[in-house]
Amino acid sequence: MTASSAEERLARWRTALQAHGYRLTAARRAVLRVLARSERALDATQIFDLARRQAPGLGLVTVYRTLEALQALGLVQRVHCNTHCASYVAAEPGHQHLLVCRGCGRVWYFGGDDLGSLMQSVAGESGFVVEDHWLQLVGLCEACRQAEQAEGSRSGCKEEAVK
């Protein structure tokens, strides 16, 4: 993700919130900034810690409430893993499939629209109407894989998981 696209996203989010009657407060701005710029899925506490640097008085409650709003507008997407079940990333419209690194938590989106035929065949057989789908690949990114192989090495991907 380039820096500019993060800033564009940030601007888009602010516009979208205001267009839906939400007010733009300092607290919300800080939360938006953190999430819009992150390459990783972050949970409420991580967002809280990062956003508080920009908005010192910020409360955790506000983070939850802002996440709720962003989710309602479809601007962020929830990421489930077997452990962390409530992390969020910026939603990339049209790219719903996730690639999650279990080492550093970074998230990438990818296409793979060949799922359409799969869903149709499932629907055809059973009368099931598919409304939503959910494809997530979990593994290790290049950097984390190298760090894991160099056991005990101090230079790794994990350590900077939240900067």
Added chain:
Amino acid sequence: MTASSAEERLARWRTALQAHGYRLTAARRAVLRVLARSERALDATQIFDLARRQAPGLGLVTVYRTLEALQALGLVQRVHCNTHCASYVAAEPGHQHLLVCRGCGRVWYFGGDDLGSLMQSVAGESGFVVEDHWLQLVGLCEACRQAEQAEGSRSGCKEEAVK
């Protein structure tokens, strides 16, 4: 799922647990019975309520511990939805993909092994090593769809979500 396959599964689970040094207690038997016979993904509390009919003294803690064991042996699979994040169904070996009805919670498995190529191409481009994947389709089954269309009708699929 036929009744006999549920009983077969139950027998398999009991054998597997004992083979791995777990003891077969009345409490565990009740939890196994509930989960092995269920067509739906159930969370800890639902299992607790159902299993307590067969084992009155049962504690919720034991449900959690039994789920942990079943999961460790790969006998049940966790189901994530946007709401319930910790429900479990019997794992069907070799069929990892889920079809979940948002109405009644019933779960079906399906094939779709064409994901292999998808994962390879993802890995090839990025150096990412995919260790696990997670495909879930959410929608409405035939029965729930009909029930939803007949708005206000009392005969539905939802009502018997947990019998």
Added chain:
DNA sequence: CCTGAAACTGAAAATCGTTTTCAATACGAG
């Protein structure tokens, strides 16, 4: 610019699902 109504805020308390602790009990190998 003001001004005021409504949205928003953070702190504290309540709540929910899950885990830990612990003394008593039940399993099952021998």
Added chain:
DNA sequence: CTCGTATTGAAAACGATTTTCAGTTTCAGG
């Protein structure tokens, strides 16, 4: 049957999320 050990349920601890509430901030309209 007996014994060592895994397992049990109750209670307490715990972490994450939600609710409550009184004070504050935003922003549309004058």
